[in-house]
Amino acid sequence: MIATRARALALLEQMFLIRRLEEKCAEVYSAGKIRGFLHLYIGEEAVAVGAMAALDAADNVVATYREHGHALARGLTPTAVMAEMYGKATGCSRGRGGSMHLFSTPHRFFGGHAIVGGGLPVAVGLALADSMLGREGVTACFFGDGAVDEGEFHESLNLAALWRLPVLFVCENNLYAMGTALERHESVTDLCVKPRAYGIPAENVDGMDLFAVEAATAHAVSEVRRHRSPFFLEAKTYRFRAHSMYDAEAYRSREEVAEWAQKHDPIDLAVAELTRRGLIDGAEPAAIDLRVRAAVERACEEADAAPLEPVGDLLRDVLAPEVG
Amino acid sequence: MTQMNMVQAINDALRIAMRKDERVVVMGEDVGKVGGVFRVTSGLYDEFGDARVVDTPLSEGGIIGAAVGMALYGMIPVPEIQFSDFIWPAYDQIVSEVAKYRYRSGGEYTSKMVIRTPVGGGIRGGHYHSQHPEAQFIHVAGLKVVCPSNPYDAKGMLLASIADPDPVLFFEPKRVYRAAKGDVPEGEYTVPLESAAVVREGRHVTVIAYGAMLYEALDAAQKAAEQGIEAEVVDLRTLWPVDIETIIASVKRTGRLIIVHEAPKTCGFGSELVSLVCEKAFYHLEAPPVRVTGYDTPFPYTLEMEYLPLSHRILPAILDTARAV
Ligand SMILES: Cc1ncc(C[n+]2csc(CCOP(=O)(O)OP(=O)(O)O)c2C)c(N)n1
Ligand SMILES: [Mg+2]
Numbered sequence: 001m002i003a004t005r006a007r008a009l010a011l012l013e014q015m016f017l018i019r020r021l022e023e024k025c026a027e028v029y030s031a032g033k034i035r036g037f038l039h040l041y042i043g044e045e046a047v048a049v050g051a052m053a054a055l056d057a058a059d060n061v062v063a064t065y066r067e068h069g070h071a072l073a074r075g076l077t078p079t080a081v082m083a084e085m086y087g088k089a090t091g092c093s094r095g096r097g098g099s100m101h102l103f104s105t106p107h108r109f110f111g112g113h114a115i116v117g118g119g120l121p122v123a124v125g126l127a128l129a130d131s132m133l134g135r136e137g138v139t140a141c142f143f144g145d146g147a148v149d150e151g152e153f154h155e156s157l158n159l160a161a162l163w164r165l166p167v168l169f170v171c172e173n174n175l176y177a178m179g180t181a182l183e184r185h186e187s188v189t190d191l192c193v194k195p196r197a198y199g200i201p202a203e204n205v206d207g208m209d210l211f212a213v214e215a216a217t218a219h220a221v222s223e224v225r226r227h228r229s230p231f232f233l234e235a236k237t238y239r240f241r242a243h244s245m246y247d248a249e250a251y252r253s254r255e256e257v258a259e260w261a262q263k264h265d266p267i268d269l270a271v272a273e274l275t276r277r278g279l280i281d282g283a284e285p286a287a288i289d290l291r292v293r294a295a296v297e298r299a300c301e302e303a304d305a306a307p308l309e310p311v312g313d314l315l316r317d318v319l320a321p322e323v324g
Numbered sequence: 325m326t327q328m329n330m331v332q333a334i335n336d337a338l339r340i341a342m343r344k345d346e347r348v349v350v351m352g353e354d355v356g357k358v359g360g361v362f363r364v365t366s367g368l369y370d371e372f373g374d375a376r377v378v379d380t381p382l383s384e385g386g387i388i389g390a391a392v393g394m395a396l397y398g399m400i401p402v403p404e405i406q407f408s409d410f411i412w413p414a415y416d417q418i419v420s421e422v423a424k425y426r427y428r429s430g431g432e433y434t435s436k437m438v439i440r441t442p443v444g445g446g447i448r449g450g451h452y453h454s455q456h457p458e459a460q461f462i463h464v465a466g467l468k469v470v471c472p473s474n475p476y477d478a479k480g481m482l483l484a485s486i487a488d489p490d491p492v493l494f495f496e497p498k499r500v501y502r503a504a505k506g507d508v509p510e511g512e513y514t515v516p517l518e519s520a521a522v523v524r525e526g527r528h529v530t531v532i533a534y535g536a537m538l539y540e541a542l543d544a545a546q547k548a549a550e551q552g553i554e555a556e557v558v559d560l561r562t563l564w565p566v567d568i569e570t571i572i573a574s575v576k577r578t579g580r581l582i583i584v585h586e587a588p589k590t591c592g593f594g595s596e597l598v599s600l601v602c603e604k605a606f607y608h609l610e611a612p613p614v615r616v617t618g619y620d621t622p623f624p625y626t627l628e629m630e631y632l633p634l635s636h637r638i639l640p641a642i643l644d645t646a647r648a649v
Pocket of ligand 1: 066115117143144146147148172174178353406413
């Protein structure tokens with residue numbers, strides 16, 4: 001349980017930050033400042049924020065291409081994230097990667113993965129190394145419902161279970177893999193059945209409820225730590241925006257999206273819950289919002305002012321630099 | 325004749341093939357209801373239904389593997405891999421199964437299919453939506469590899485690929501999906517595979533290109549002409565088996581060779597083309613062959629226009645090669 005008022009407000013602020021930063025991303029994308037494919041996390045903020053809240057600094061995080069929220073919740077600064085998306089040399093991956101390739105060693109943030117399913121075996125490897133080196137850490141691996149279709153998902157679950165590795169698999173089930181609804185891409189839509197078949201305990205949680213996600217993750221992580229073996233958490237969530245910046249969204253109705261946005265907005269729900277518990281007063285959300293908007297503006301200004309990756313760096317980091 | 329872009333021309337070819345032969349089945353991620361990320365399969369689901377336009381899970385290995393089984397049964401699968409950057413989970417199936425069925429069954433079975441996939445950069449796609457991996461497939465014996473540059477060829481070559489007895493990798497240059505427009509005949513026609521096209525004649529230097537880079541080569545050739553250098557531009561169209569006769573005939577005329585491709589230089593398709601020309605026309609060469617290609621790096625994010633072998637990099641290569649003594 002999120003114990004203190006200060007902590008609850010900090011998590012709420014993270015959700016606001018992700019929301020506002022991504023809204024800004026959409027704006028500057030249209031202005032041509034961000035390249036590539038931009039996958040917004042709007043609607044799913046409670047998952048990353050709630051889950052990261054239950055992890056320690058010594059734990060590892062592996063994410064997907066829809067990972068701005070995870071990076072911010074893990075503590076990367078808005079400036080480092082924004083500059084990366086702008087392709088600026090001050091970005092967290094030196095402008096090398098862009099939106100889908102956020103990395104940060106100090107945060108043990110092992111990157112976005114643009115290949116669906118690509119992060120799962122990597123997470124298994126991090127956990128294997130941890131266990132071989134006698135380290136305490138847990139590796140949290142985020143992925144979508146679509147990744148469950150891939151062979152790498154099954155290989156990873158089997159390896160993690162067989163070798164009893166401390167991996168927390170966090171499936172962000174937003175009901176769609178791009179334009180394909182869950183029941184059209186998975187034979188069994190109760191995703192928890194799959195890990196259980198590999199002997200991995202699994203639970204699901206309302207991914208729109210920050211406090212539920214935090215509690216479920218705290219429990220899952222404590223299980224992983226206690227048994228040094230994997231756990232699977234399915235967060236049921238929903239993305240409010242298109243799959244990437246442009247998509248006609250012919251695969252779902254406007255009404256469906258509107259209903260989720262009106263009734264299940266994770267920020268609204270968190271504010272309501274904090275209000276109900278008497279942890280927040282009426283003016284605070286607006287104050288938080290103002291603060292994060294200012295931070296986002298600052299991040300954009302700094303990203304704008306920063307230099308692009310220099311052309312001379314095109315050949316850099318293909319292989320290790322020569323020593324000597 | 326109708327004006328079409330490449331997306332429309334490929335769509336038209338699929339529709340014609342599916343109407344003509346009910347063994348033709350389109351399958352892939354979001355090819356059905358959504359009509360494909362680039363709308364290439366748009367409308368097919370409505371016309372042919374979900375049994376012949378199959379929305380698949382995110383399972384590239386499974387998609388190609390299932391297509392192999394269908395092909396063994398005499399069906400004609402036309403699987404789509406959404407971006408060629410996502411083809412690697414299926415590489416095992418393509419290399420180990422698709423390419424080798426005919427050979428290892430002594431000709432008893434073939435896994436004839438047409439794997440369609442968009443390729444190439446210049447759309448601000450970043451690392452994983454931009455690559456041009458033809459060499460990794462040309463190197464695998466048992467596959468045909470094609471890459472049309474315009475709507476007429478795209479339609480005619482797709483119909484030829486569907487009629488071909490062997491598996492074909494059909495690379496679609498997405499940078500010119502909509503930008504390349506042209507007259508396309510109605511109804512069925514084919515453009516034979518293994519036939520390169522001389523799209524601009526010239527006597528000083530031969531420039532070989534394909535896909536989206538063809539337009540860069542043509543632009544550079546135009547600018548070279550303004551400086552008195554006549555470049556002959558060859559659109560390879562089919563990369564493998566390559567139409568070596570057309571290349572050799574051109575090189576014998578010009579004595580000079582430039583190859584342009586987006587993929588990295590080392591072990592790129594250009595390496596093979598240079599070798600072939602050296603083997604078959606060495607004594608006709610008057611200058612060292614030159615490759616203008618992507619760099620030996622992963623496909624970059626912000627520096628894509630520096631990475632790509634655009635006209636401004638091809639032009640000096642043309643001028644230098646033509647003037648080399
Ligand atoms: C191997 C591979 N195949 C296809 C794609 C294209 N693609 C990117 S995201 C995506 C849908 C993924 O859905 P899901 O895993 O549910 O994650 P979500 O986007 O819903 O967060 C697809 C098909 C890819 N990136 N990698
Ligand atoms: Mg999903």
